[in-house]
Amino acid sequence: EHAELLxxxxxxxxxxxLFAKGLPAICYGLRGILYFQIDVEVARxxxxxxxxGGSVGNPIDVLAHIIAGLKDxxxxxxxxxxxxxxxxxxxxxxxxxxRLPYTDAGYLEETGAPALFGEPGYTTFERVWARxxxxxxxxxxxxxxxxxxxxxxxxASAKISCRLVPDQDPARVSHHFRDHVxxxxxxxxxxxxxxxxxxxxxxxxxxxxxxxxxxxxxxxxFGVRPVFVRAGGSIPAATTMQxxxxxxxxxxxxxxxxxxAHAPNERLDVETFHAGVRSAIHLWAExxxxxx
Numbered sequence: 646e647h648a649e650l651l652x653x654x655x656x657x658x659x660x661x662x663l664f665a666k667g668l669p670a671i672c673y674g675l676r677g678i679l680y681f682q683i684d685v686e687v688a689r690x691x692x693x694x695x696x697x698g699g700s701v702g703n704p705i706d707v708l709a710h711i712i713a714g715l716k717d718x719x720x721x722x723x724x725x726x727x728x729x730x731x732x733x734x735x736x737x738x739x740x741x742x743x744r745l746p747y748t749d750a751g752y753l754e755e756t757g758a759p760a761l762f763g764e765p766g767y768t769t770f771e772r773v774w775a776r777x778x779x780x781x782x783x784x785x786x787x788x789x790x791x792x793x794x795x796x797x798x799x800x801a802s803a804k805i806s807c808r809l810v811p812d813q814d815p816a817r818v819s820h821h822f823r824d825h826v827x828x829x830x831x832x833x834x835x836x837x838x839x840x841x842x843x844x845x846x847x848x849x850x851x852x853x854x855x856x857x858x859x860x861x862x863x864x865x866x867f868g869v870r871p872v873f874v875r876a877g878g879s880i881p882a883a884t885t886m887q888x889x890x891x892x893x894x895x896x897x898x899x900x901x902x903x904x905x906a907h908a909p910n911e912r913l914d915v916e917t918f919h920a921g922v923r924s925a926i927h928l929w930a931e932x933x934x935x936x937x
Contacts, residue, residue: 653892654937655855657928658883659921661898662906664745664872666917669863669924672896673856674774674875675883677809677846679819682839683711683826684802691787692797702833704801705786711829712803715779720763722779726821732811734775737851741873742770774875778808779822808877815843844881849893858931859895866924897924 664670685704692701716722749761752769763772786801788794809818823838830836849856851873863871876896883894899921905911 648889651890653890655932656883656886656890656892656894657859658880658894658896659898660880660883661876661896662900662902662904663898663917664874664902666901666914667867668746668869669867669871669920670874670898671856671859671863671871672874672876672898673851673853674811674848675846675880675896676774676777676875676877677813677815677884678842678844678879678881679807679809679815679822680841680843681805681807681819681822682802682841683708683805684800684837684839685711685786685830686800686835686837687833688797688799691799694795694797697797701797702831704798704834707830707834707836708784708786708801708803711826712781712784712805714825714829715781715805719765720778721765722777724779724821724825727777727779727818730812730814730817731777732848734771738775738873739768739771741851742768742774745770745872745874770874773877775810777810777813777818779805780808781805808879809846811846811848813846815845819843842881844879845884845888847880847884847887847894849895853893853895854935854937855893855895855932858935859897859928862928862931863897863924865927866922867920897928899924 661670661672685707687702687704687707688697714723722728747770749769753759753761761769763769764776767776781803783804784802787798788796807818807822809815819840826838827836856873860871860873880896883896886892887894899913899917900906901914901917904913
């Protein structure tokens with residue numbers, strides 16, 4: 646409504662983190678998001694599985710079939726059209742990701758997972774930062790209390806999110822998702838799909854003058870060349886401001902990966918904070934010296 650009052654050449658957002666302590670990072674890309682709830686209903690109310698099992702369909706079976714039909718065994722999404730608009734990584738981006746100080750063993754230690762998983766042909770960071778995903782976030786239905794209860798449930802539900810990458814359009818992906826899920830639902834079950842919210846992905850090219858100015862400012866503030874990363878998460882406000890103001894966004898955060906963001910005992914490292922202040926001061930001078 647008041648875009649002219651907020652007009653800017655570049656948006657600088659500090660809502661990301663360093664790659665590691667002492668190693669600043671410029672986040673130049675964010676994944677977008679779609680969030681759905683799927684509700685499957687068969688009977689009007691729960692039934693006795695002995696009296697009705699085998700003659701009335703089970704919505705948990707339907708939901709399991711739908712979820713299993715979203716991805717293959719290696720994690721590649723099976724929704725037709727899902728990958729049509731995905732912007733491929735450039736050679737430079739893959740090289741930048743490849744030089745990050747990272748090991749699979751450290752990642753497994755961090756997550757507690759027994760092994761890595763994901764699309765063949767991509768590294769861990771490429772999967773998390775530059776590939777779209779579909780993830781069930783929660784599933785419920787039937788009897789889940791202690792003990793036993795031979796119920797044939799009337800309904801089952803799941804919450805499912807999609808992480809999107811540049812140039813995927815949330816509206817088109819939502820359409821593909823809905824069509825695919827409805828095709829997987831048998832005619833003897835009723836299904837509803839609720840779209841809770843969405844956010845577009847964001848990308849500012851590494852060679853953009855504002856990104857390079859930020860790199861010089863961080864190097865001056867921290868004394869070391871920053872690395873270029875993307876983020877697997879989403880910051881819908883960033884893309885909203887980009888679209889409304891027509892300005893590129895540069896994410897220059899000064900948090901650390903172990904700052905416990907949004908959790909109890911959230912913290913900010915003082916030494917890193919001071920380096921961030923120095924970097925911000927240098928950034929003003931750097932931006933003033935270039936044409937945007």
